[in-house]
Amino acid sequence: xPPKQRDIDSITSLILRVGVLSSLSLIIVGVIxxxxxxxxxxxxxxxxxxxxxxxxxxxxxxxxxxQGLIAVDPLYFITLGLWVLIFTPITVVFTSMVTFVTxxxxxxxxxxxxxxxxLFFAMLAIPSIxxx
Amino acid sequence: MAGIxxxxxxxxxxxxxxxxxxxxxxxxxxFATGASLISTIATSAGSASGYTxxxxxxxxxxxxxxIATTAGAIVGSLTIVAVHEAHASWxxxxxxxxxxxxxxxxxxxxxxxxxxxxxxxxxxxxxxxLAGEYYDTKLKKKISYEGVRWWLAEIIMFFAGVxxxxxxxxxxxxxxxxxxxxxxxxxxxxxxxSNFMIGITAATGSSIYWYEGYIQLFIAGATAIGVxxxxxxxxxxxxxxxxxxxxxxxxxxxSFLGVEMLLEGLDKAKVLVIATYIEEIISxxxxxxxxxxxxxxxxxxxxxxxxx
Numbered sequence: 001x002p003p004k005q006r007d008i009d010s011i012t013s014l015i016l017r018v019g020v021l022s023s024l025s026l027i028i029v030g031v032i033x034x035x036x037x038x039x040x041x042x043x044x045x046x047x048x049x050x051x052x053x054x055x056x057x058x059x060x061x062x063x064x065x066x067q068g069l070i071a072v073d074p075l076y077f078i079t080l081g082l083w084v085l086i087f088t089p090i091t092v093v094f095t096s097m098v099t100f101v102t103x104x105x106x107x108x109x110x111x112x113x114x115x116x117x118x119l120f121f122a123m124l125a126i127p128s129i130x131x132x
Numbered sequence: 133m134a135g136i137x138x139x140x141x142x143x144x145x146x147x148x149x150x151x152x153x154x155x156x157x158x159x160x161x162x163f164a165t166g167a168s169l170i171s172t173i174a175t176s177a178g179s180a181s182g183y184t185x186x187x188x189x190x191x192x193x194x195x196x197x198x199i200a201t202t203a204g205a206i207v208g209s210l211t212i213v214a215v216h217e218a219h220a221s222w223x224x225x226x227x228x229x230x231x232x233x234x235x236x237x238x239x240x241x242x243x244x245x246x247x248x249x250x251x252x253x254x255x256x257x258x259x260x261x262l263a264g265e266y267y268d269t270k271l272k273k274k275i276s277y278e279g280v281r282w283w284l285a286e287i288i289m290f291f292a293g294v295x296x297x298x299x300x301x302x303x304x305x306x307x308x309x310x311x312x313x314x315x316x317x318x319x320x321x322x323x324x325x326s327n328f329m330i331g332i333t334a335a336t337g338s339s340i341y342w343y344e345g346y347i348q349l350f351i352a353g354a355t356a357i358g359v360x361x362x363x364x365x366x367x368x369x370x371x372x373x374x375x376x377x378x379x380x381x382x383x384x385x386x387s388f389l390g391v392e393m394l395l396e397g398l399d400k401a402k403v404l405v406i407a408t409y410i411e412e413i414i415s416x417x418x419x420x421x422x423x424x425x426x427x428x429x430x431x432x433x434x435x436x437x438x439x440x
Contacts, residue, residue: 008191009184016181016331020174024360027353034350056163057352058345078349082170085356086338088177089331096195107260111196115332118202122336126206127343130213 008099012092019088023081030077037074090119147232147301149355151389154225155396159351161221165212165300166346169334171359172302176331178360183324188266190321193279194329196260197310200286201333204293209340212298216344225397228299232390235305236383236422256282266321279315288314297337300346302330383426388419 060079068076097112149171153164183189215223257263262279279285292306307326311317317325341347392415399405 009187012191012328013181013185016177016184020177020181020360023174024357027357031350031353056345057166057342057347057349060349062342075349078353082342082347082349082352082356085170085173085177086335086342089173089335092328093195093198093332096191105261108192108195111199115195115198115202118199118206119332119336119339122202122206122209123339126210126340130210130343 008096011095011099015091015095016088019084019091023084023088026081026084027078030074030079030081033072033074033077090116093119147235147305148385148389149359150228150300151232151393153351153355155389155392161224162216162346163348163351165224166341166348167300167352167355169296169300169338169341170347170352171355172296172300172334173331173338174356174360175362176302176327176329176334180324180328180331183327186266188320189324189328190264190317191325191328193260193262193264193311193315193317194325194332196282197285197289197307198329198332200289201293201296201307201329202336204290204295205297205333205336206293206340208294208297208299209337209344210297211294213340213344216346222397222400224299225393225400227397229390229392229394229397231295231299231301231303231305232386232393236386236390252280253278254280256280262315264321266318268320275318277316277318277321279311279317281314281316284314285310293333293336296330296333297340300337300341302326302334304330384419384423387422388415391415391418 057079060075062079062083065076065080065083069080093112093115097109097116100108100112149168150161150164153159153167154161159167180189184191212224215221253263257278257280260279260282262282263277264279265274265276267274288306288310292303292310295301295303295306304323304326307329308322311322311325312319338347392411395406395411395414399411
């Protein structure tokens, strides 16, 4: 096995592990805070935990994460945790693209670019298309 | 539990998770699929971290095939938004049941060999650099392989992506089919690479789900944590268990849940209205019937092999 291949394997493994662990710690912190506070963002815990609650992710805008964290809002800790999770695989695609760039593998640079395009298209373009 | 099983079968845990959440906890299907899609990323990333470190998963093949799965996931998630807006969520139950049962077909058809038969490399093998090798700890030797029919796998992956976006699952079964059957990769490379890919596919659908409000933070957070703990244990197990054992566990659980989801969907659509306990009895009977059928078939196969 060429050394390049070996590098990408361990880097990927590391990113995945760090991503999952930090995401889960954020979620756990959020859940604990939620139980301490009893409410978050003006919504009571029973509403948040209810299976049929009308309170869901569409009320939480990821761009408010920073304000939410400064205000120590439990929901934004969970939100950040979930977004770190969503970004973990995206980071992996990005780093594999970097290794394709260093090894000059043009075909695979192009292919990982298409994958990244799809990912960001789903995240940035589609929501605004649906909601107009 | 869902974590362990999902990680074992390369399915990301969600095919077991969604039926459990909807049928036994009464969680609405859109929150169940949302939570499941998020947990899918977590399981996939958690267990793929182990596989990539052991160099079993082939990242290159994974990224190449992701072109089709991410595109498919976009199509699938958009379709589901339309389905929910039309208040036709029974379609999801029925589809889920069909997908679960359909994922069992390759299990019935394929003999359980550890190494694939050799196939002549084709034009795509060289162009898309599909050759690789890994070290099997159980067989204690290096196994090298050459993938074929990249284009066919790419088509199957598109549908895997659509299903993933539609049902909030990783659709590992279809991904396994794409690499195992179409590309002729060894089963272990297939399941681990599919596990690695599932996270990327699910991330695509997740962002669309998020803005549509299908993610209930509390349910999603809790299942993600539960599933990761299970997956962590599962990925330790996979390196030690042979492929044959995986198939048996996989088969029995999925056949039960598949029939159950199908009946629930028909019930919701008011096509076939029956009590829940009767649904469960029917599911168990059908599942037992299917398992005994498979058992007899395997036995006959083994006897035939002995006679020859």
